[in-house]
Amino acid sequence: MKLLNKLTLYHTLSKTVIVILFTALLPLLVREIASRYTNTALQEQKNKVLQTIDKNGIDYYFQGDSSYGSYTMLKEEYISLDAAPAGFPADTIETTQRIVDKDTLTYRILSHVFEYNHKKYLLEIGKTLAAIDQYNAPLQRVALYALAGLILATLLIDLFFTRLLLRPLGIIIRTKLLNRKFPFKDSHPPVKTTTTDFRYLDDSIIDLMNKITAAFDKEREFTSNASHELMTPISILQNKMENLMDAMPQEEAQEKIMGMMQTLNRLKKIVRSLLLISRIENDQFVRQDSVQAYSLVEEVRAELEDRIEAGCISIEINVSRSVTLHSLNRDLLFQLLYNLINNAIRYNKKEGSIRIYDNAETTEPYILTIEDTGIGIDKADLPFIFNRFKKGSSTTTEGFGIGLSIVKSIAQYHGIELQLVSEKGLGTTCSIVFPAQITSMSPSLPA
């Protein structure tokens, strides 16, 4: 998940939790506040009554009676003054029911016992719960609305600000990390940001890329120069051997010279291959050709006919004639197919078979597959098969493993993906996946 999404999720979740908690706690809170406020109000009223008694005497209330009681019109509040029953606790505030004028109502009641003229009296001041709680619901509602509004506002501000903050990171990822193809030829300017972390990250990435590119350039230059420098002595040696072969017609000498020439030729092939790879990596090939997939495969097959015949291999080609590949180098693509099909022949069993087919009938991308019934590749060797000079540990056939690394360079140069599946002893399947932008299907031609 992207950091921005994570942060957004976090903000939303944390705020939802706050809203839920607040909603759950609000009734309790409001009730608590209302009850406290009521308690205080009741105390104040009690004090007022006591002050009045102090000032005017208890008869001010009793008016000759032995008790006093009064309630408001809707029985929301009442007050009563009476002689205290023995053993009644001195001061309490509790919620309980009272019958007032035939109505049973729930009151919050303050009971206070006091002495006046050596007699104990009980003062009760009560307020109905309905009166106490009458503002709770609207209060809660208003509080919730206010909270929801505030939360929404902060959430929007959070989102906007995180987006703003993280934008440089997004730019760094988009321009410097995603879809970068090695070698890095396109350079991007440093990302504008005041966040030092991002500044550091961006600078480090630019620095690393430059170092990699420099190292790669150096290697490329070295390969190219070394190959050129090696070509001349190889040339001289080859020509000397050819002249020597003429000068020494004895059979034994001829065989020895031939052996030398074969070794030299191997060296020549390696140097030539390295040079080819370095040229590909140096961008020295134009990618402007269009080729029909079928005719190219056929051409390669014809070129390899003798090998197929020598190995008694049956080959089946099932490639659509309506597929044309664009913006590529024909010679390089030929070489790619040549090397792959040649391997399918070389590492095949006697009287084995090769199947070459595509997926033109089905969906994109266009995939050309070469399937053989050869010796297969060890699972352990599969990851290294395209590496320069790496030869499968189990392979006994002569080879210096550069053919496939040429294939890899050519594929990379054209954005082609290669997929190898192999089962030891059963064969190898190589799929060449062409990028959509270089493939086109013409309305199917008569086969």
Added chain:
Amino acid sequence: MKVLIVEDERPMALEMEAFLKKAFYICDLAFSARQANELLDNNPYNFILLDLGLPDKDGLVVLKEAKLKCPDASYIILTARGDLEDRIKGLDLGADDYLPKPFSLLELQSRMAAISRRKSGLAGSLVQLGDFSIDLNQRLVFFGKTSIELSKKEFDLLSYLLLHKNRPLTRLQLSEHIWGSFSDDDYDSNYIDVHIKNIRKKLTVHAPADWLQTIRGIGYKIKS
């Protein structure tokens, strides 16, 4: 035939000279553009073999100047650079052929022979081999009046052996000629043998072709 070899690598120039002398070419050597210019001022040549990597001048400039002094000669460019661009420029400037280093001397001679054939037209391109006649220009093989169908590679092999007749050619040399840089590294394989077998099969239907000999352990040769 007079040949001017312009090549700054002395050992290389000397090997070329030694080889071409045996094929009855008369050779002059130039190790720099300056020497080449001096020789071109005073001598006519049929062939100019030009290395593009000369120390004192760009090879393509040398080619342009030489063309002015010796317009009738055939030019073959030799280079270790092997860049496609060089090759196109060289051929644009009027070179007849292009050989990337390292090359086989047999290949050089065969290219020179091909250019000569091309320039001289049809005359003398019909070669007799036993009961067969081979037309190198039309790329045809005849038994009497009957034409024998050979594939492109089969004909290439036959004509290469014919050009270097009486000289044993190794499988390596033959495969390098027909596959060029595509030639493979596994020479114990018998791809060349397959072609030779096919050539023999097609010829012996008409008459024995014992002039096409197998040299055990080496390769093949045409004896005449």
